[in-house]
Amino acid sequence: MDLSQFAQAALILASPSVWLWLIVGTALGMVFGAAPGLTATAGIAIATPLTFGFDFASSMALLLGLYCSGYFAGSIPAILINMPGAPGNAATSLDGHALARRGKADLALCLAVIGSAMGGFLSILVLAFAAPTLSSFALRFTSVEYAVFGMFGLTCIAAISRGSLVSGLLGAVLGMVLGLVGIDPVGGMERLTFGNFSLLTGIALLPALIAFFAITEVFAQAMAGQHGQELPRQEQAAPLAVFGLVLRRWWLVLKSGAIGIGIGLLPGTGPTIASWIAYGEAARGDPKVGSKDGSESGVLASEVANNAVTGAALVPLLTLGIPGDTVTAILIGAFLIQGIEVGPLFIATHGQLFMQILILLALANLAILVVGLGTRRWLPLLLRIPQRILVPLIVVFCAAGAFSVNNMSFDVLMILVLGFGGFVLMRLGMPMAPVVLGLVLGPIVERNLRDALTVHQMDWSVFVTRPISLAILCITLLVIGVTYWRSRSRSRPAT
Amino acid sequence: MRFWKTLVAAGLLAASGSVHAQEYPSGPVRIIVPFEAGDAIDGTARLLADVMANEFGSPVIVQNIPGGGGAAGTAEALRSPADGQTLLMASTGALTARPILSTSGYQTSDFKPIANLVDQPIGLAVAASSPYQTLGELVEAAKAGTLSYSTPAPGSTQHVSMADFASKNGLTLNHVGGQGGRGAITKALTGEVDFAFVGASNYIGLADGGQLRVLAVATPERLPFLSDAPTFKEAGFDFNASVWFGLVVPQQTPEGPTEALRATVEKVAQSDKATELYEKLNFEPNYMAADAFQTRIDESVEQNRRILTELGLVK
Structure with missing residues (x-):
């Protein structure tokens, strides 16, 4: 790193407009992240054309602020009302909402804030010091590697369907079947649309999340009726104590950060997969993760990984001009507006702008800490609203959220149908998380498997002759083996 | 604002459900x-x-x-x-x-x-490490064997027009979609496919940085932002897309x-x-x-x- 360049770049800190736009960006990110149906991606798409008259630093302050806080803020409704604000926070809701049900919403929120910021900072380090090396690593991933990587991701099913592996697997298959609906990504033909062209779009992840998490919960509340479970009085958590708790789990933070960074580097992935895999990994190490009581580790793993994607997804963008996730895809336009073509020459020719990006990212993560910890005290007040008022409100938000994803009223109908179906299945003992995981990973495995076989002329041996693919396959088998062995030794009576 | x-x-x-337009x-x-x-x-x-x-x-x-x-x-x-x-x-x-x-x-x-x-004019590009230096070499290779290429999606204009080019010139090509233009380029960069065929403006940064070679653009004239890249016509093919x-x-x-x-x-x-x-x-x-x-x-x-x-x- 060039220190004089860094010093020059740091001059942007003297500009009030940079601070102003950073704060505006962070605040907008909170809104877009927390509102179900709206995501950081949508926020950045709307904000990008507004940056026409901006200088580079102000433009990046607004957009990166929105990016980082948007990825975090989806955890707020995930924890409080079991409705992830964005797909990347779905894994957070499992343990986060379980904690809230025990009166520990404040603790879960603290963990999400601190975990997100830590994930963000870890990813900035990687972006600052290892960007060119890592982007050449990312370029070794082809469809072959993505396909086996997706299969590895599916091993998380075992971890997130505690209790019954069979119903977990069934759920994942159901999710994958739902993922088949729409236009086949390889052949371009329609599938499972039953002649209904509204289904050509496929079942988008956001409406599915709303249906399987929030709507099923609403049905469950309605069934419980008058005697439904009111949440207990919420305890306050002390942020410093939570910091200590996080630091004692330093290994989990590093591991989840590494998972988020690794996945952020890979073009075409994103926070959703990162948070699920980190969560699954945490669950393998800690039987309390995913249990009825919820565990601090589950929230932490998911949120660290989720935000560790941010800096890492900028690596392929700034070194190759290739986006690491959907947000960075839109950022390309923001760079063009500034007259900058991102690509292999960006860091070399625009070193100072690169430093500005690093500084702004660090500030954005600080802003998450300040704003997140500052406002969290009032957030659990939401839970004091009596259920008979809160639940209808949630339904309205869900419907609005589902509508806003594609601006289609069909999606509102769909969350109702999927939500009811999900509720029935849940009553029959099927966990919802594997369904969502199947919907996330199924299309990735399918598309890449078929692409890989197309370019390699139907030669299945590529999956074992390419070293990275072979390594991932071995790890996958190892994980399955260990899981099986552990479950056998657990079920054996202790004599 | x-x-x-x-x-x-x-x-x-x-709010304004139906509008009676005068x-x-x-x-x-x-x-x-x-x-x-x-x-x-x-x-x-x-x-x-x-x-x-x-x-x-x-x-x-x-x-x-x-x-x-x-x-x-x-x-x-x-x-x-x-x-x-x-x-x-x-x-x-x-x-x-x-x-x-x-x-x-x-x-x-x-x-x-x-x-x-x-x-948006379309161009054909290969990774810097690709053996093909010219469009002519690539076409010969696709006549002798099977090459693969990527476009934003199946059924896209890029896909349809390249398939047309292949059938007119007797090439054997396998197609994969890249979930968008940049995704298609990634597949060429990683060496997964032999070439990408997407909107030419997507190539600028990578071509300047020496990671991609734009072998031809499917336009009547060369493009101002990729002036080094010849047209298909210059390479002897009457093809615009x-x-x-x-x-x-x-x-x-x-x-x-x-x-x-x-x-x-x-x-x-x-x-x-x-x-x-x-x-x-x-x-x-x-x-x-x-x-x-x-x-x-x-x-x-x-x-x-x-x-x-x-x-x-x-x-």
Whole structure:
């Protein structure tokens, strides 16, 4: 790193407009992240054309602020009302909402804030010091590697369907079947649309999340009726104590950060997969993760990984001009507006702008800490609203959220149908998380498997002759083996 | 701030169910973009919306309805009231190829043209490490064996036109979709496919950085932003291909609003501001009035039908 360049770049800190736009960006990110149906991606798409008259630093302050806080803020409704604000926070809701049900919403929120910021900072380090090396690593991933990587991701099913592996697997298959609906990504033909062209779009992840998490919960509340479970009085958590708790789990933070960074580097992935895999990994190490009581580790793993994607997804963008996730895809336009073509020459020719990006990212993560910890005290007040008022409100938000994803009223109908179906299945003992995981990973495995076989002329041996693919396959088998062995030794009576 | 204006306008739009149009526009105008925010076509629409709003003195809102290769948004535009308040930003593939490929809820003839706005020329590129130095070498290799290539999606203009090129020149090619232009380029960079065939402006950064070689652009003349890249014609192939984006409205839209829109778009699409913004994003401004645009749409349909029939992809 060039220190004089860094010093020059740091001059942007003297500009009030940079601070102003950073704060505006962070605040907008909170809104877009927390509102179900709206995501950081949508926020950045709307904000990008507004940056026409901006200088580079102000433009990046607004957009990166929105990016980082948007990825975090989806955890707020995930924890409080079991409705992830964005797909990347779905894994957070499992343990986060379980904690809230025990009166520990404040603790879960603290963990999400601190975990997100830590994930963000870890990813900035990687972006600052290892960007060119890592982007050449990312370029070794082809469809072959993505396909086996997706299969590895599916091993998380075992971890997130505690209790019954069979119903977990069934759920994942159901999710994958739902993922088949729409236009086949390889052949371009329609599938499972039953002649209904509204289904050509496929079942988008956001409406599915709303249906399987929030709507099923609403049905469950309605069934419980008058005697439904009111949440207990919420305890306050002390942020410093939570910091200590996080630091004692330093290994989990590093591991989840590494998972988020690794996945952020890979073009075409994103926070959703990162948070699920980190969560699954945490669950393998800690039987309390995913249990009825919820565990601090589950929230932490998911949120660290989720935000560790941010800096890492900028690596392929700034070194190759290739986006690491959907947000960075839109950022390309923001760079063009500034007259900058991102690509292999960006860091070399625009070193100072690169430093500005690093500084702004660090500030954005600080802003998450300040704003997140500052406002969290009032957030659990939401839970004091009596259920008979809160639940209808949630339904309205869900419907609005589902509508806003594609601006289609069909999606509102769909969350109702999927939500009811999900509720029935849940009553029959099927966990919802594997369904969502199947919907996330199924299309990735399918598309890449078929692409890989197309370019390699139907030669299945590529999956074992390419070293990275072979390594991932071995790890996958190892994980399955260990899981099986552990479950056998657990079920054996202790004599 | 424009952001808030847009929000208010979106609210107004939602509130103003049916509009009885005497003068046009009688309220906020909405442009449906049938792709994700951030795509090239989305940029085109947002830039134009800005200039149009100034001209109309009423808000112009861009609404993204992605999915189904552009089919979802296109079908939605057809379902909206045909009063001229809803426009569709049509792209080649969604308007003229999708109805041939699958059930889509609309036919190309369900829409009538306002104007073509921009073209995105298509180019062919290989990774720096690729053995092919010229288009000629690549073509010879694809005659001798099988090569693979990537485009944004199956059924896209890029896919259909490259398949046409292959069948005319006797090449054997395997196609994979890249989930968008940049994704398709990634597949070429990683060496997964032998070449990419996407919008040429996507190549600029990587070509300058020496990671990609643009072997040919499918345009009559060389492109100003990729001046080192020869045209297909220079390499001895008579082949042009580009993606176009233009505005259309449902066929039932009354004459009044249609003519008003055509007049306004004619003015704003050729304004200095629009031209400058389009060039900044490396689009090729190519304003075409309604009649010329209709001819172009008909040609695309005919070409797509012929090629997709050859490929066995007709529904």
